[in-house]
Amino acid sequence: MGALRKYLPFLEWATSYSRKDATSDFLAAVIVTVMLVPQSLAYAMLAGLPPEVGLYASILPLIAYALFGTSRTLAVGPVAVVSLMTAAAASQVASPGSALYLQAAIVLALLSGLMLLAMSVLKLGFIANFLSHPVISGFISASGILIAASQIKHILGVSAGGGTLPEMIGELLPVLGSTNWLTLAIGLTSLAFLFWVRKRLKPLLVRWGMAPRAADMVARAGPVAAIAATILLVVLFDLDARGVKIVGAIPSGLPPFAVPLFDAALWWKLLPGAALISLVGFVESVSVAQTLAAKRRQRILPDRELAGLGAANIASALSGGYSVTGGFARSVVNFDAGAETPMAGVFTAIGILGATLLLTPLFQFLPQAVLSATIIVAVLSLVDLAAIRRTFAYSKADFAAMALTMAMVLLVGVEVGILSGVGLSLLLFLYRTSKPHVAIVGQVAGTEHFRNVKRHDVVTSPDILSIRVDESLYFANARFLEDTIYDAVATRPQIRQVVLMCPAVNMIDASALESLEAIAQRLESAGVAFHLSEVKGPVMDALKRSDFFTHFKGQVFLTHHQAMSTLSATASGTASHKTPPESVHDMAGAGA
Amino acid sequence: MGALRKYLPFLEWATSYSRKDATSDFLAAVIVTVMLVPQSLAYAMLAGLPPEVGLYASILPLIAYALFGTSRTLAVGPVAVVSLMTAAAASQVASPGSALYLQAAIVLALLSGLMLLAMSVLKLGFIANFLSHPVISGFISASGILIAASQIKHILGVSAGGGTLPEMIGELLPVLGSTNWLTLAIGLTSLAFLFWVRKRLKPLLVRWGMAPRAADMVARAGPVAAIAATILLVVLFDLDARGVKIVGAIPSGLPPFAVPLFDAALWWKLLPGAALISLVGFVESVSVAQTLAAKRRQRILPDRELAGLGAANIASALSGGYSVTGGFARSVVNFDAGAETPMAGVFTAIGILGATLLLTPLFQFLPQAVLSATIIVAVLSLVDLAAIRRTFAYSKADFAAMALTMAMVLLVGVEVGILSGVGLSLLLFLYRTSKPHVAIVGQVAGTEHFRNVKRHDVVTSPDILSIRVDESLYFANARFLEDTIYDAVATRPQIRQVVLMCPAVNMIDASALESLEAIAQRLESAGVAFHLSEVKGPVMDALKRSDFFTHFKGQVFLTHHQAMSTLSATASGTASHKTPPESVHDMAGAGA
Secondary structure (H helix, E strand, O other): HHHHHHHHHHHHHHHOOOOOHHHHHHHHHHHHHHHHHHHEEEHOOOOHOOOOHHHHOOOHHHHHHHHHHOOOOOOEEEHHHHHHHHHHHHHOOOOOHHHHHHHHHHHHHHHHHHHHHHHHOOOEEEHHOOOOOOHHHHHHHHHHHHHHHHHHHHHHHOOOOOOOHHHHHHHHHHHHHHHHHHHHHHHHHHHHHHHHHHHHHHHHHHHHOOOOOHHOOOOOOOOHHHHHHHHHHHHOOOOHHHHHOOOOOOOOOOOOOOOOOOOHHHHHHHHHHHHHHHHHHHHHHHHHHHHHHHOOOOOOOOOHHHHHHHHHHHHHOOOOOOOEEEEEHHHHHHHHOOOOOOOHHHHHHHHHHHHHOOOHHHHHEHHHHHHHHHHHHHHHHOHHHHHHHHHHHHHHHHHHHHHHHHHHHHOHHHHHHHHHHHHHHHHHHHHHOOOOOOOEEEEOOOOOOEEEOOOEEEEEEOOEEEEEEEEEHHHHHHHHHHHHHHHHHHHHHOOOOOEOOOOOEEEOOOHHHHHHHHHHHHHOOOOOOEEEOOHHHHHHHHHHHHHHHHHHHOOOOOOOHHHHHHHHHHHHOOOHHHHHHHHHHHHHHHHH | OOHHHOOHHHHHHHOOHHHHHHHHHHHHHHHHHHHHHHHHHHHHHHHHHHHHHHHOOOHOOOOOOOHHOOOOOOOOOOOOHHHHHHHHHHHOOOOOOOOHHHHHHHHHHHHHHHHHHHHHOOOHHHHHHEEEEEEHHHHHHHHHHHHHHHHHHHHOOOOOOOOOOHHHHHHHHHHHOOOOOOHHHHHHHHEEEEHHHHHHHHHHHHHHOOHHHHHHHHHHHEEEEEEHHHHHHHHHHHHHHHOOOEOOOOOOOOOOOOOOOOHHHHHHHHHHHHHHHHHHHHHHHHHHHHHHHHHHHOOOOOHEEEHHHHHHHHHHHOOOOOOEOOOOOHOOOOOOOOOOOOHHHHHHHHHHHHHHHHHHHHHHHEEHHHHHHHHHHHHHHOOHHHHHHHHHHHOOOHHHHHHHHHHHHHOHHHHHHHHHHHHHHHHHHHHHHOOOOOEEEEEEEOOOOEEEOOOOOOEEEOOOEEEEEOEEOHHHHHHHHHHHHHHHHHHOOOOOOOEEEOOOOOOOOOHHHHHHHHHHHHHOOOOOOOEEEHHHHHHHHHHOOOOOOHOOOOOOOHHHHHHHHHHHHHHHOOOOOOOOHHHHHHHHHHHH
């Protein structure tokens, strides 16, 4: 039963599902459905796909996630950033609008679903950690700008393409003259209305006496009002005949269940794109799920989340949809509207299915400019200037990774953007740890404490050098450690003993082990004894697995104070006796 | 003067150069010259180049290194591994023996020289740290096997090619029937003699009363004896007419000074190979130089070494030579023979120049099989089985990187081998630090010490959770930290306060900062207070640069004991007052 619950997390809540839960979930589902229908159409358009594909991606995936996901309140479906990534990857193999393009989008969903499942089985969720916050944040901000820019053509009612910001600007400028003024009027009015709804409506409603939560829900329904009003305008005044582009006929009916096209060459080409979609989708989804779970002191299991998202994407691909993930805005709405269990997702799926069966004839008259306006309003909130400023103030290295990601996303493409950001953050991390903080320490007079000679007024011994290194020792800083110690000894000819203080050394890898051996041996050949102090338990265990102690002629001290008193007592340079590994172990065990 | 000395390190020793130094250097140079002449011919053959190219690479580069290098005793010139890498890179653009192949080898030297210089100017020497010990060691062992295998054809006197081990075996097997028995006899006899010289001659000479150091020098001259004897045999019995392949005519005279071919497409294709040659050469050279410098308590400056090696390689390219680096065996010989300053390198260069001018007519009768035998004997000592065993015992992760490097070098190629090893060691390092050691700690009764509850018998508080994390906090483990703390809190509903103990946290990057903020905020929304203890000075400085403390509602404690006594006193859940950043700073400063 425990194992079953692990793989089918819904058993946890389904067995005690109450009438009260059902009422809460149903109400939340109604609100999320109202929000999700226009979003699904808009994000499908953003991904370069027919509008119904967005609806299909909002039905079965929600049910699959409800069965396999561990978050109680996450709402999955199409989201802006993943739609942009889908467009970028699919347009590398086909032109938007073609049948192959649609197949490519479906295959991307299938591949990323399979990858997420594989990561779940192989416990590879840690790979997502490679996407550091600055890279993700820079990526999302730049994507927001890119998405907003890509929608300008719909607001103007012109035709233009381009995958990067310079390309978009280059294609827009020559066609500005053919702007459709009616479309522009509708687009700008919608934009103004949606911004007003987002910023002002809630405070207004609250001032009028509405409860804050209800006011929030009403404000979230703003896009629905804009959509209903503009559909009405188009129908009444026959605007589509006057050049206002509308969504056009949307096939109604059940999602088309089908196995995606199998074409090894196509799959292979889409693999990198699918991998990035998986990782970005997973990172976004997990952080949303974690934020919400923490509020109610619930748990999510990242490895199970991989399975839940994987199942949702596979379900999407099998029912004619494209890549989905947990969306921030809709999950918060779901949570705030009182959803108690993933059953809310099932109810939402039923709601979207209802809309797909019954409402599609209405949406055909919806102006594309209005959908674009909803996209622009939604994505501009993704541009997080505060995060950029904060990162700049906190760490130039992190800011460099963020800036490179943003520049690359805007100028070259989303995939290159992410990959170069990840590459740079790895490089910078290695660079930082390759030159760790090292202090020569001395004793604070009258205490057993040893502190940096540069920061504190301390007592040092003329012939004993105490060095503390504040980093794990591994290949990237092994040579730095050697250089540092040789330099320190070469510039202080009177030194006869060196004690390396290791309270911050959490790991010593094989490269650093070789370096320690080399240091010990080279110091010995120069007539200097080499000792260690305050080595941690796990590090000591590892050293004992090696033959380090068969060559090591120095001692290992539990505390640095012990080291200094022992070594001062035996006096300069004379026979430092070797501590046998057994007793060394006992000391380290106590010090762990 | 100080600045000048920095860039022209020879000023350091040249200004006080004495007659005694000159005598020592001259004697060392004679011995190194005798060793280097046959090595130069052999390694040029290994690189697929005409023999004189090896001699050219042993003249001007030595003088350039003497001017710009910081090691007193490093002996630069052609070495086995770099010759193999040159062959691998050059044969990607031309076939061995062609004029273009020779140009490619010269361009490789020039490019790697320029790269080393650039790394010196930009202080990018740390890039070499990416080559971890297991990767370098695995690479060198596998190269040794590959080089030995590549020489078997010369010992057999057959024609065969192949760049990988399976290819070599595949090409050798069909032509075994055409073995030249005379060549095989010469080759095997030379092999046996050289192995005997290497293993047995020195102890024998010592037993006969020779001083150990002199015996060592005589044993090092073994190849010269083999070469002289076989040249004599060939001349006396006209063996080349009987199918024994000889080195053939070597042009005598000064090295051909010329600017290498400039061809942007060719340079671009050779760039990755040149980059790897630079890094491998630098790592090898620095570790040899460091070993020798430490013995006499001298210093080498890695950034200056880059310049020295860069100058040596550019000098090689401009004088018709190929890539050079500091060799282990010859540097040890130079050191043991008593070299005092880089002047020994200048004398050696003059010696090699003399050999190039006068002795080349003799070497034309040297059987290739004998050169191959010297190569095989030299490179088999590169195969370090003990290192493989040691790495396996010490760390499975390091062993995995080593094994992958070896397998890839033998089966695919040297460049793929290094790159996949580096990639895997980075991945494994990130994986290791992404799941750091985390301990829930309690107080050792009657002391102020806090230890792991799993390892020690400690006292814990029912509503305060103390967690210690033994790693710097950065993007790869930021999510792990979040998961760990949420899990710990979610499974202990009675917890009202969490204290994160940070004595081993050497850095908090922007990702981890976001995670800490998320943890604080999420715990707060679940009614749990979040505090920090034992934060290091530099980490605290960084936190204060961010806006962390404008949101953080918890406290920062100098010691964990302070944290526990303060929090226990204020009791569960009631108003934990905020410490203003100023006082926080003072506390952290004292704790650094």
